[in-house]
Amino acid sequence: MPPRKDTPGRTGRQSPSVGRTTSRSRSGSLRTSLLLLALVPSLALAVVWAVASSQLLSEGLDIRSQYTLGRLVSRQSNDLLYDMQLERRYSVTWLTHPNSSSSHAQLSAERNNTDGVLRITTGYNLNSYTDRIHTALQPYFEAFQRIQLPNLRARVDQRDISPEEAANDYSAVLQAMMTAIRNVWQVQEGQLVTAAEPTSMMMFLSEDIALEDTIITQAMSNGRLTAEQRAQFVLQVGAQRSLLIDMVRRQGPDDRAVIGKIVTSADWQTMASVENEIINDASPGAHASMALPSSTKQWRPALDWVETQLIHQIQVDTANLVSLQGSTANSLLLDQGAASLAGLLALITSAVLSWRVTSSLLRRLSGLREATLELAEVRLPEVVARLNRGEQVDIRTVAPELDYGTDELGQVAKAFNAAQRTGIGSAVALADSRRGFQKVILGAARHTQNLVNRQLSLLDDLERKHQEPEVLEGLYQLDSQTTRMRRYEENLVIIAGGRPRRRWNEPVALADILRSATGEVADYQRITVRLDEGPGIVGHAVSDVVHLLAELMENATAYSPTSCPVWVRADSVGKGIAVEIEDRGIGMSSEEYAAVNQRLVEPPEFDVLALSEDPRLGTFVVALLAAHHGISVTLRPSAFGGTSAIVLIPEELIVRDVSAEDLGSESLMPDASMPKPLPKKLSSTPVPAAITSAAPTPRVAPLIAPVAALPRAVDTSAAVPGGEGPQASPPPLPQRVPQTNLVQELRHEPAAEPVPEEEEPRSSARPTASAIAAFQRGTRHARHARPNETPRSTAPTADASKKDFPR
DSSP: OOOOTTSOOGGGOOOTTTTHHHHSOOOSOHHHHHHHHHHHHHHHHHHHHHHHHHHHHHHHHHHHHHHHHHHHHHHHHHHHHHHHHHHHHHHHHHHHOTTOHHHHHHHHHHHHHHHHHHHHHHSSOGGGSOHHHHHHHHHHHHHHHHHTHHHHHHHHHTTOSOHHHHHHHHHHHHHHHHHHHHHHHOOSOHHHHHHHHHHHHHHHHHHHHHHHHHHHHHHTTTTEEOHHHHHHHHHHHHHHHHHHHHHHHHSOHHHHHHHHHHHTSHHHHHHHHHHHHHHHOOSSOTTOOEEOOGGGGGHHHHHHHHHHHHHHHHHHHHHHHHHHHHHHHHHHHHHHHHHHHHHHHHHHHHHHHHHHHHHHHHHHHHHHHHHHHHIIIIIHHHHHHHHHTTOOOOHHHHSOOOOOOSSHHHHHHHHHHHHHHHHHHHHHHHHHHHHHHHHHHHHHHHHHHHHHHHHHHHHHHHHHHOOOHHHHHHHHHHHHHHHHHHHHHHHHHHHTTOOOSOOOSSOEEHHHHHHHHHHTSTTGGGEEEEEOSOOEEOHHHHHHHHHHHHHHHHHHHHTSOTTSOEEEEEEEETTEEEEEEEOOSOOOOHHHHHHHHHHHHSOOOOOHHHHHHSOOHHHHHHHHHHHHHTOEEEEEEOTTSSEEEEEEEEGGGEEOSSOTTTTTTGGGOOOTTSOOOOOSSOOOSOOOHHHHHHSOOOEEETTSOOOOOOOSSOOGGGSOTTOOOOOSSSOOOOOOOTTTTSOGGGOOOOOOOOOOOTTOTTTTHHHHHHHHHHHHHHHHHHHOOSTTSOOOOOOOOGGGGOOOSOO
16 A cells, blocks of 8 residues: 555665754864863873872871971970979969969069970971961960960969969960870871871879879868869869870770889879878868878879879870881881872873874874765865776776774765765766767757768859859858857767867968858858957868857857947957957846856867856857967957957967968868868959849958948949949849959859840849859858868848847
8 A cells, every 4th residue: 555645665764864963053163072072081091190199198287287396385384384383283382372482483483484484385486387286276365365475474463363263274275285286186197197096095183183282282280181272173174084084095005004013103092092082081161171091191292293204105106106207107108109190190191191192093094084075175186187098997996995994983984885886986987877878969050060061062053054143142141040050060070079070281261261151151141350460360260260250250240230240350469369259238247247258268078968057169169269269259348348358379379470461271171071261362353233232242341342232233333443334124134254263273164154145134144143152162262161161151041040149
């Protein structure tokens, strides 16, 4: 069942992929896409490498910066911590024992120690260290600025502050200092964090014990602990013992052994027993004070020894930690440098590989593109040129296949090979078809030419047999039509790639060529030729030059009013001879002039379709003839509003060193197969009007005087001077000597004419016919229309409407 009209059949379906890519908008070229494909991953990898290397390098530099800082100020920081604790104790002692002069002396001495260490620790320029260290030390400096140590000391000296308030201010500075040190030690390296944590815990342990001492120092003034002091003391002891347990759990074996010696020492046990007595004393109530135990006298010596041991161990652990930071920083920087270098090498390798792959693809694509351009711009034109020359073309030789492998690009190359074979095969088939068509046209044109030549022979025979004026006039018109028909058939021969059969072996005068070309134009009466004594044209170019000029002259008469003349001028120029054909028509636009001149300079290839759309065969024929002989043809506007055609005949086609007598003499002796020669030159003798009316001759100035056509009924005044004839009615035609103005080679013996008797009433027709026949035979060589004879003049006919150049 056939498909419905509104539903496409299977044969009309398209593959889904057909036309899909053409509808997509493409941004950028394939080269840009490949470069982006190579650059984007490389840039992304470069960013990842830069970020990772920056982080690793930042961590390593941070540890090295911490190592440098610790190497400079770690010992002084620990000393400052211990001195600040002592200054706090002595300040509380001074405030709780106002009558003790020794306590103030101890306070002053300790202040000097603190100031010395403080100047060292605050005198370092910290601008060269990392931002993290600046951030970690910021609370420490802010605490010093907040308490304003000089003002605090002045208030202590003046006893303008309570012991509890003074102890709290010093404790705030100590807490900020220990927090800053612990924050400085907090790095991303796990080994350093593990080693730094017990050391910082030991500092806080020392501070908790020092705070216990501060509370007991406050109670020593009256020997009793208030309930608040006792509660605070209990909290400090609990914090200290909890921190000790946590510290021992975090320490390594060596540090655990050291702290074990301190904890198991007699002084530590004495300090612990005092703590236990205060904690376990159940005598006071919740709001009552309690007396210090008697063992408190042993508190201070035991505490001093424990504090000394703890500070010493803090110094040792800090030194070990700083050393570990240095080695860790070096190792980390080396590892990070190696990792960064490896990442850089990977980045470079990836970029190089991506670039090489992309470059390889681009080279292959460029090669495929060059092969495509070579096919379109070099090989196909060469194949077409060879085919136009009639050569045989082997497709496999002129179109070798491209080998780009079996990948996707190779598949594109295979598709290109198929397209290449199809394109060249189509060109070969088209050329074969065109050659066949040209052969058909050429054969038909040759056959028609033979018929035309036979018709011209028959016309010649009839012109010799019939000498009545009325019959001769009709024969001449038929002869003119046949002559033009021959030229049109020669147009087909030229278009089909053949050459006309009319040939001359020797040079022919330019005047004869202009006369022959004028004789092939219908409206020859309107053409005026102006030519000085000119040179000759080489024999092999005579036929084509006559044909070319005849086409241009006929075009000039066809596209100009019938009342306007057409001027033909020939002059010698620097590069040869210029023949100008000027009409007074309507002309063309500048675009049309440019288009026609372009076609005349570059003859188009034979194309039936193009010719059918714009069938200007004359333009094509003129262009082919001009290109064959190197003749330049240019159209331009005329001063009269029409068109001026300039034909520049090159010097190679001109014969200047041959005398006028030689032109058309021996050189015009043809072979049996060649056309009869043109006359050597035009005669300046006036031709009788009756003869010119029957066998017209183009007007040439100044070589030939213009001859006016006379009416059929000829007046006696039109006779040639010296001629005599009877005065009877109708008057006789002028008498002339046959073949007087023909060159010697063209003369022949005319047939014998019967002598008219005077008494015969119709005797005037026979001399007229004889004169016409004689003149026709004498000028036949200038307007002969068949092979072996010269072109003959033609009368106006209806075929003049066939135009080639728009005017």
